Amino acid sequence: MNASYQTLQNRIVELENELAGMRAAMLNTENHAQDHRTTGLGNEFQAASAYEKNCWNETQARIRESEERFKVIANIAPVLIWLSSPDKQCYFFNKGWLDFTGRTMEQENGFGWAEGVHEEDFERCLQIYNTNFDARQEFSMNYRLRRFDGEYRWISDRGVPQYTESGVFLGYVGGGMDIHDQINFAESLEKEVQNRTLQLKKSEEFLQSILNTTSNSIASYEAVYDDAGEIYDFRILYSNEETYSQHATRFESIIGRMCSEVYPEIFEKGVFEKLVKCINTGKPDAYVTDYQNSNGTFWFDASIESHGNRVTVTARNITEELEADLQLKELNQKLKIQNSIFNHSEENANFGSFALTLATNKLECSDNLYRLVGHLPQEFTPSFEQFISFLHPGDRQRAIRDGMRALETRNLVQNDYRVITKDGSLKYLRLSGKFIKEGGKQIMIGAMQDVTKDIQLNEALRLKNIELKRNNEELASFSYVASHDLQEPLRKIRAFSSRILEREQHFSDITKDYFNRIVSAATRMQKLIEALLSYSNTGSSEASFVPADLNKILEDVKTDLEDLIEDKNVRIEASELPVLPVIPLQFQQLLQNLIGNSIKYSKPQEPPVIEIHAELTHEQEKNGLYWKISVSDNGIGFDQRYENRIFDLFQRLHGKSEFEGTGIGLAICKKIAQNHHGFMSAKGVIGKGSTFSVYLPAETGK
Structure with a gap:
């Protein structure tokens, strides 16, 4: 998964969160109004309700705008995007998904998408989806999906749970990427590197044998002087067949002929000057040069030794070696790019990977795994004991037991552990992995993902549920009080006021008016309580x-x-x-x-x-x-x-x-x-x- 894909998927998650936030804002507005209604703020709430209604309308408009923007971005995204509701049913697939599968939205909705999953991947894929969905946790999985032309291609899929600000679970947003070519490339690349390594080894042995056989790589030249005593050319005294084979056009007898006639290129590439210098100084020298003929270009690594007015040139054909080295560099560059992509993906997904060789107890970690515990890459020598020291004291014994059980059963169970980072902050890391065999060795590979936010969100949701339960109990208590305790005094006020008016005839008109107002106010209050209960029960x-x-x-x-x-x-x-x-x-x-x-x-x-x-x-x-x-x-x-x-x-x-x-x-x-x-x-x-x-x-x- 490359950086642009990750950035795009994050933007889609942000838009989905924005929509969820707006829907939550509308719900909060209604709940806010309900709180005011039940507390009876009266005239003060009248002024606020108009503002809340405006907020409601503005929020609706923003939701429609964000939904349209989400659909546009999702449909132009070069990835496969899907959305699911809390019942696990998928209800949206972007244009990229539908174009890839060649199916319609109606065909893919619900669990229709699963029809395109390869039968060998189906059970594993469905188990990952259901398990993580039930746990409300982020997940990623690779599986083969049938393309519109019938070909099954590997897809890297990632799902992220969505919540409102109040913690209500809305479902999942997910995105997939076609990694079929990457997987094939990685496999072929690995085979090519193995083959190239074997070829280099054989080439090295072959070149070494040539170097040890001097008769296959030696030429002898004699200096030719002019009248002033300066060397102006060399006469060929000896040149073996190995040399001839690289210059097929000159395979006829060259002994006794001048280098300027047979090898004119030495005067163009600086070789002639080195030969002259070696004779004049008596010191050995060396050079690397290329020769061209109808069969191609050949490279030689040569050394020069002088013997009076003669020089011996020992040359080693390094053409294949250079080509192999160039190809190896290209492979290494591709591997470097591939590793860079994987490392960047780890940073974006906030996880790190490791590999433990059981026979040697050697532990190798990715750079991002160091960062997860607050350290710089390669800042310490990784080991099981070292990582145990990072754990919260309350989790260390459990981690040791889990590690021993994994070694015994060869099954690494996913677990969450608290980690104290270098700066003292607390994180929750989720450990997962499996055991594989590589080159006859047992290796445990795995990943550690930072799930601190997920844990915190789950805890916040738990507390919200407790608070909601308490509020519901308080509302139930209020309803009881409203229907019994509040109405009983009102009934008595009405009853006793009416009796006083009926029995006492000496009251003045003003006093009677006061009593009538008391009865009227109590009646209105009782009707208001009954209306509130009716509204609540609606x-x-x-x-x-x-x-x-x-x-x-x-x-x-x-x-x-x-x-x-x-x-x-x-x-x-x-x-x-x-x-x-x-x-x-x-x-x-x-x-x-x-x-x-x-x-x-x-x-x-x-x-x-x-x-x-x-x-x-x-x-x-x-x-x-x-x-x-x-x-x-x-x-x-x-x-x-x-x-x-x-x-x-x-x-x-x-x-x-x-x-x-x-x-x-x-x-x-x-x-x-x-x-x-x-x-x-x-x-x-x-x-x-x-x-x-x-x-x-x-x-x-x-």
């Missing part, structure tokens, strides 16, 4: 969906409101409503609240007219088909600016002296719509009336 997960005729539910609502309808002379006009899977009691409460509101906020001198109808509509923003059930009236209406505000808890657009109510009815309607995977909207015109609409998914409706 979110209960125990309710189940059943197909229900909404026309029948409407008739039940009209029966419940029969007295109020007659008193207000209400006319209700309803069209045919559909049969939908709903929670009957909750949906009946929703319709009752909406119709009750229309009656409550009717005009004093005009009989209320309420129209109810349903229609199928495609909602662009939700990208789906919905049943839109609307309740319209001819009442006092409201200012459209307050469309979102009226669905919040305790939000009233009119004073309590004008209209009775707790300010919770529409909030309950909104929550019921959300329980049905839908939403609500409101439209109003002051003095004309209002329309409240609830949208329910239409996939299973009639």
Whole structure:
């Protein structure tokens, strides 16, 4: 896995985390509002709710923007990207994956992707996926995946668990890379190095035998002087057949001929000057030069010795040696690059590798393994004892036992250990590996990965779960207090105040007015408590969906409101409503609240007219088909600016002296719509009336 692939995958993880964070922010906003509602902050929360609603809308917009950006980046990424939900089912594959497999998103979704895994890798691949998924831990694995042309190619796949900021597990994001050519290259490279090493050994033995056989590598030249006593050429006194074989065009007899005629190149490459210098000084010399003919270029390593006016040149053909050396350098360069890629991958993945030869107890470690314990590469001599000294005292005995058990069973079990680094900080390292045989030797190879963040996140999640459990218990206690302890004093206040007014006739009108206000306030408080309990119970997960005729539910609502309808002379006009899977009691409460509101906020001198109808509509923003059930009236209406505000808890657009109510009815309607995977909207015109609409998914409706 190269650096660009790692960087791209990290960016994808960041985008997925960003989306998770935004969804968590929306949940936190709702929870924050719930906390204020349950503590009864009243008017102070009214000011904050509008800000929270704006944050909610902004967060939704950012989520849509981030989701689109994520899809664009994922689809142009030169890697295979997948996403899975908490139930292990994969629900997204990028264009790179689909182009590679030649399959559609529908074919790959769920566990469809596993159909392309090679049968020899399938069980291992699935075990790694399920084991790590159940443990909520990062994993990587190599397996063969069927390409669109039917060829199975090796894929390096990495999966990373995703959480919200509050610790809710969202599933996995993963990325794969085609490493088929790398694996084949590494295998062929290893074989080539072995073959080249053997060839070099044979070449060295052969060249040494040539060097030891002087008759195959010797030539003798005699200096030729001009009138001034200067050497201007050399006459060939002797040259063996080895020399001839490298100069086939001159294989005819060259004895007695001049070097300028047979070897003119020595005058161009500085060899002639060295021969002259050797005779003039009497000191031996050496040179390396090349000769060319129709058979190619040949390199020689030669030494010169003088004997009066003669020189003996002993030459060794190093052509094959130089070629082998050049090829070996190229192989070493490729190995260096490959090692650099692997080392960089270790740094990016935050793990280090090691190899322990059991026969010699020799331990070799990668550079990044040193860094994981806070040291520089090669800063200390690695050993089992040395690494035991880095462990937290509480983990040392367990590590020793695990090591002894691994040596006995030849099975290294994955374990986590606490490590104290050089600077004193604490890390959690995860040890994994296996035993292999190489050259007849038993070797334990493995890796140590820094999982500190994973451990810390798991611990934070555990503490959050404890806190959530405690909060749930406190909420349950509050519900009990609200339904029993808080209502009992209110009932007594109402009862005793009423008795005093009935029995005591001497009170002044002012005193009676005070008592009536006490009874009225206690009544409103009791209704508010009951409404809060109703709102709290609306979110209960125990309710189940059943197909229900909404026309029948409407008739039940009209029966419940029969007295109020007659008193207000209400006319209700309803069209045919559909049969939908709903929670009957909750949906009946929703319709009752909406119709009750229309009656409550009717005009004093005009009989209320309420129209109810349903229609199928495609909602662009939700990208789906919905049943839109609307309740319209001819009442006092409201200012459209307050469309979102009226669905919040305790939000009233009119004073309590004008209209009775707790300010919770529409909030309950909104929550019921959300329980049905839908939403609500409101439209109003002051003095004309209002329309409240609830949208329910239409996939299973009639």
